[in-house]
Amino acid sequence: MKKRIMNGMLICAATLLIFGCEKKAETKAETESAVVETETETETEKETYKTIGQEKEGGFSVKLKNSTGKDIIGVAVKLVENEQFPENMLASDDVFSANEERILFYENNGNNTEETQQESNENDKLLTQGYDVQLTFSDGSTKVLHSFPFEDIKEGELCFEDEVAFLKYTNLSAKENVDTKNAELAVKQAEESEALAAAETEYSDYVEDNSWYEEDDGASWDNGGYVDDGASWDNGGSNEVYVPEAPAQGAEECLGDDALTY
Structure with a gap:
C-alpha cells in the first residue's frame, strides 16, 4: 500500500x-x-516616415508633426550666432504637407544648452541656446523657431498662431510639456521694437543731413528760384532776393533810332 x-x-x-x-x-x-x-x-x-536631412552618427533625430495648417516647402537650420541660413533641406519638389509627420535629422555641432535670460512663468518656458530652424511656407512666407531644443526633444509639433511659428513638445530632461508660443511672441515684439528704433534713427539722421539752417543774421536757407513776382530770380542762399540791374543807357539809346525828336 x-x-x-x-x-x-x-x-x-x-x-x-x-x-x-x-x-x-x-x-x-x-x-x-x-x-x-x-x-x-x-x-x-x-x-x-519621410525624412528631412541626412542621418549622421551622433547627430540629432526629431519626429515632427506639421500642425501649422500650412504646407512647408523649406526647412533650414543654422547656429544661433550665424546670420544667414544655409540651403533648403527639402528638395525643390518636396512638400512637408499639413498634418504630415516626418523625421528631422541634423548633425550635432557640440553646442551647449545654456538657457537664455528671458523671463518666464509656468506657461512660458525658456528656450535653450544652440540652433534656429527656419520654415518656408507654400505662400512664400518664412518663420523662425528660435533656439530649437535639439538636445532636449524626441518628438514635437510645429504650430502657427498669431503670426508666429512655435513648438509644442515634452522635454527629455524634466518630462514637462513645453509650449514656446509666448517665448516666440516675445522675440517677435523685441525684433519689431528694434526695427522701429532703427527706422527712427535713420529718419533722424536723414533730417539732420538735409535740414534747413539759419545764418547768423537769421536769414533761412532756400534752394533758389523765382520769387513771388514771377520775374526776379532768387540765387539761393539767404532769402535776400537778387534782382539784376538794367545796363546804363543814354537818352538817345533809350529813345532808339526811330524815335521822334523835337
Missing part, C-alpha cells in the same frame, strides 16, 4: 514538473515573439 502511494506521488511530481517546463517554455516563446514583433513595428515605423 505504501509503495503504491509513493509511486502515485512520484507520478504527480513528474507530471507537475513536465507541465511546469512546458509552461515556462511557452512563456519564453511568447516573450521572444513579442520582442520580435516590437522590433518589427519599430523598423516599419522608421520606414513609414
